[in-house]
Amino acid sequence: MSGVTTVSLVGVGGQGILLGAAIIAETASAAGLRVKTSEVHGMAQRGGTVVSTVRFGELVWSPVSRHADVVIATELLEGHRGLALLAPGGVLICATTTRISPGSVLRREQVYPEDLRAAADARGVRLIAVDAEALAREAGALRAVNVALLGAASAVMPFDAAAWQRGLVAAVPAKILEVNERAFALGRDVVHGEETRAP
Amino acid sequence: MFDNPERLRLQSVAMERTLFLSGNEAIAHGAARAATTFACGYPGTPSTEILETVARLEGVHAEWCVNEKVALETAVGASRAGRRTLVTMKHVGLNVAADPLLTLTQTGVNAGLVIVSADDPNMNSSQNEQDSRNYAKFVKIPMLEPSDCQEAYDFMAEAFALSEEFDTPVLLRSTTRVSHGRGQVVPGVPIAFESPDYVKDVTKYLMVPQHARLRNRLVIERLQRLRARAEESSLNVLEAGTADFGIITSGISYAYAREAFPAAWFLKLGMSHPLPYHKVAQLYQHVSRVAVVEELDPFLEEQVRMLGLPVIGKEAIPANGELDQDVVFRALEPYLSRRAPRRRRPVFPPAPRIADVPPAPELPVRPPVLCAGCKHRSVFSALRRHKLAAMGDIGCYMLGADAPLSALDSSLCMGASIGIMAGFNKALGRKASVAVIGDSTFFHSGITPLISAYYNQVDGLVMILDNRTTAMTGHQGHPGSGVHPDLSEGPEIDIQKLCEGIGVRCVTVDAADYGALVAALKTEVDTPGLSVFVAQAPCALWVREDLGQVVVDEERCNLCGLCLDIGCPAIASGEDAVSITDACTGCALCIEVCRRGALSLAGSGAEDAR
Numbered sequence: 034m035s036g037v038t039t040v041s042l043v044g045v046g047g048q049g050i051l052l053g054a055a056i057i058a059e060t061a062s063a064a065g066l067r068v069k070t071s072e073v074h075g076m077a078q079r080g081g082t083v084v085s086t087v088r089f090g091e092l093v094w095s096p097v098s099r100h101a102d103v104v105i106a107t108e109l110l111e112g113h114r115g116l117a118l119l120a121p122g123g124v125l126i127c128a129t130t131t132r133i134s135p136g137s138v139l140r141r142e143q144v145y146p147e148d149l150r151a152a153a154d155a156r157g158v159r160l161i162a163v164d165a166e167a168l169a170r171e172a173g174a175l176r177a178v179n180v181a182l183l184g185a186a187s188a189v190m191p192f193d194a195a196a197w198q199r200g201l202v203a204a205v206p207a208k209i210l211e212v213n214e215r216a217f218a219l220g221r222d223v224v225h226g227e228e229t230r231a232p
Numbered sequence: 233m234f235d236n237p238e239r240l241r242l243q244s245v246a247m248e249r250t251l252f253l254s255g256n257e258a259i260a261h262g263a264a265r266a267a268t269t270f271a272c273g274y275p276g277t278p279s280t281e282i283l284e285t286v287a288r289l290e291g292v293h294a295e296w297c298v299n300e301k302v303a304l305e306t307a308v309g310a311s312r313a314g315r316r317t318l319v320t321m322k323h324v325g326l327n328v329a330a331d332p333l334l335t336l337t338q339t340g341v342n343a344g345l346v347i348v349s350a351d352d353p354n355m356n357s358s359q360n361e362q363d364s365r366n367y368a369k370f371v372k373i374p375m376l377e378p379s380d381c382q383e384a385y386d387f388m389a390e391a392f393a394l395s396e397e398f399d400t401p402v403l404l405r406s407t408t409r410v411s412h413g414r415g416q417v418v419p420g421v422p423i424a425f426e427s428p429d430y431v432k433d434v435t436k437y438l439m440v441p442q443h444a445r446l447r448n449r450l451v452i453e454r455l456q457r458l459r460a461r462a463e464e465s466s467l468n469v470l471e472a473g474t475a476d477f478g479i480i481t482s483g484i485s486y487a488y489a490r491e492a493f494p495a496a497w498f499l500k501l502g503m504s505h506p507l508p509y510h511k512v513a514q515l516y517q518h519v520s521r522v523a524v525v526e527e528l529d530p531f532l533e534e535q536v537r538m539l540g541l542p543v544i545g546k547e548a549i550p551a552n553g554e555l556d557q558d559v560v561f562r563a564l565e566p567y568l569s570r571r572a573p574r575r576r577r578p579v580f581p582p583a584p585r586i587a588d589v590p591p592a593p594e595l596p597v598r599p600p601v602l603c604a605g606c607k608h609r610s611v612f613s614a615l616r617r618h619k620l621a622a623m624g625d626i627g628c629y630m631l632g633a634d635a636p637l638s639a640l641d642s643s644l645c646m647g648a649s650i651g652i653m654a655g656f657n658k659a660l661g662r663k664a665s666v667a668v669i670g671d672s673t674f675f676h677s678g679i680t681p682l683i684s685a686y687y688n689q690v691d692g693l694v695m696i697l698d699n700r701t702t703a704m705t706g707h708q709g710h711p712g713s714g715v716h717p718d719l720s721e722g723p724e725i726d727i728q729k730l731c732e733g734i735g736v737r738c739v740t741v742d743a744a745d746y747g748a749l750v751a752a753l754k755t756e757v758d759t760p761g762l763s764v765f766v767a768q769a770p771c772a773l774w775v776r777e778d779l780g781q782v783v784v785d786e787e788r789c790n791l792c793g794l795c796l797d798i799g800c801p802a803i804a805s806g807e808d809a810v811s812i813t814d815a816c817t818g819c820a821l822c823i824e825v826c827r828r829g830a831l832s833l834a835g836s837g838a839e840d841a842r
Contacts (some may be wrong), residue, residue, distance in 0.1 A: 081600030
């Protein structure tokens with residue numbers, strides 16, 4: 034399985050998980066790699082958990098994997114859930130300020146998990162926490178949370194800016210391309226800023 | 233009733249010890265003796281007389297259904313209501329019933345449920361030849377095969393006992409020469425049966441993925457236990473002979489082979505699926521040559537070959553048409569003078585591994601939910617006022633089964649809600665359940681069971697949640713919307729007119745008008761007979777209305793939970809009062825259910841049809 038990178042996108046139905054996966058797939062393709070994706074979306078619009086997997090490399094056979102190198106989570110609880118996919122050394126990029134409570138939490142039957150940083154540390158996972166809602170708002174569309182996160186995730190993925198640009202153009206409808214390009218750039222800059230600040 | 237000459241005749245023959253019955257009559261009498269009180273089916277040669285006969289026996293309710301799928305679904309309802317139930321059909325009818333059958337294997341039964349499929353080798357009265365035993369393997373359920381009228385009678389009691397012990401539907405395969413042959417039958421003593429109560433159990437009867445995954449594991453385990461039972465069952469007999477020749481066979485083929493080779497050893501399989509591997513191997517300890525004699529497919533033969541044992545099979549015995557003793561003799565006789573094959577040790581296949589369900593992290597689960605603003609939530613909310621079982625169907629309204637609504641009892645396959653309701657209510661003799669089905673599913677396969685329920689004078693209620701689209705899969709068109717894949721529009725079928733055309737009373741209500749919906753539902757529940765209740769409101773995901781935002785008067789809210797019980801993802805419980813999230817569309821159902829006037833609508837926006 035060496036040589037294949039697995040990225041899993043996790044979130045809640047309606048958060049644009051499938052579009053995010055399509056952008057990564059198009060980017061990997063633009064970078065000249067083989068790529069396969071897989072998703073389960075029968076109930077995607079009814080607020081259930083949605084998982085989409087993108088696998089790319091020189092040669093990819095299986096479209097699925099129970100393990101990911103990178104997890105992109107568009108919601109905090111799903112970020113907690115996505116940790117289970119990552120081994121120590123893996124990277125979790127999470128929209129930690131986005132919280133969508135499931136019914137059991139709304140009815141106070143279960144408790145929404147809080148400290149993702151501690152959970153990631155305990156697992157040896159590098160957490161990149163992003164206020165993606167703020168970035169998406171700044172870019173001009175709250176729905177661009179997924180692409181803002183993708184910008185952040187681009188800092189840990191092996192594609193250059195030109196490949197990402199081709200991926201965005203290929204996957205994002207023309208009408209909303211510009212706002213998504215802005216969200217992507219803002220997300221990428223946040224992580225690059227953090228990297229330069231880090232000791 | 234007492235002047236019915238046919239009934240008098242049957243009663244008079246029953247006075248004597250021995251009956252002379254056709255195989256079909258024997259199946260019917262055997263079922264009645266085994267405490268069957270509900271029988272249904274669709275006619276088809278050579279199965280038809282089973283239901284005709286059982287209908288004349290004391291204490292059995294029998295009905296023709298509109299087709300075999302509906303018959304099996306009706307039987308499922310009767311079994312759940314606690315009645316031992318018999319379903320009859322011919323082999324091609326089993327194809328029609330395959331949809332419910334493939335999921336029924338997962339839910340299992342309550343009281344015993346036996347499906348009799350009569351095959352027709354040689355197509356004496358059929359358009360094809362098919363070997364129903366393949367279904368037993370496909371569905372992973374036991375298959376019994378009587379070889380004569382006495383066994384046809386006796387095996388019914390065995391079939392019902394197996395069905396209940398292993399919580400499985402049981403297939404009993406007859407063929408033309410068993411069904412339409414006649415022979416002596418010594419009746420057995422009637423079997424006492426205590427009808428089990430129906431207990432709501434969604435993990436058993438409501439096959440959404442999270443339940444079905446667990447039930448499916450049980451199906452695989454059950455097949456292993458059934459195989460162990462087949463090894464020790466008195467239905468599978470090793471009969472000693474004097475020749476160095478053994479025959480493995482089942483059903484009518486046993487009679488032919490027995491007559492052709494009276495000196496042979498026999499492994500006679502009354503329970504031909506799952507195959508008892510060790511009993512097969514035992515036969516090989518006594519003889520050096522073995523043949524499999526079976527009509528149609530090499531069903532047993534392939535499994536014997538899989539054990540690595542040499543066998544004479546379809547290279548000699550024709551793979552099409554009917555056999556008889558001459559065909560069997562002529563086919564096998566040349567092989568008996570050939571050199572016996574080298575003895576081989578059988579290789580028994582290992583039990584299959586069942587994949588673990590990986591433990592989920594201990595985090596709040598996020599199941600899909602009925603959308604905020606879905607008007608059809610009101611139907612479930614209203615239904616909770618009545619103590620009725622609710623047989624659900626396939627579509628997003630299945631989400632009404634989840635807590636806190638918990639409004640559904642069952643989901644089997646497309647259109648099954650109506651047949652199950654019909655059998656359940658008929659078996660209990662009252663309007664004990666309703667069917668809940670969406671508009672697209674109703675067009676898919678809800679019309680035939682509605683016709684069947686009307687014809688059989690069922691006291692019941694069919695609730696059609698009409699959102700004018702196939703919502704679950706992403707808003708595809710259907711005959712009620714008239715929309716085609718290219719989004720062009722054609723004629724729309726009016727559900728109310730369709731139902732009235734059948735002769736069924738039908739009422740259509742606006743799902744958004746909660747008061748009217750509750751009142752209309754009460755009327756339909758209280759009115760005897762069959763009716764259809766159509767609740768209309770377009771899919772909330774499609775229309776995306778913004779009717780404003782519900783606001784909470786925190787002084788009045790006492791956290792009684794009535795609004796939380798409607799399961800709206802826009803209502804959250806707080807410290808002292810509920811709060812409303814921005815997912816609210818202003819549909820106002822929560823305002824309707826609140827008894828303290830704590831909720832009201834503010835800032836109504838414009839309706840926005842996408």
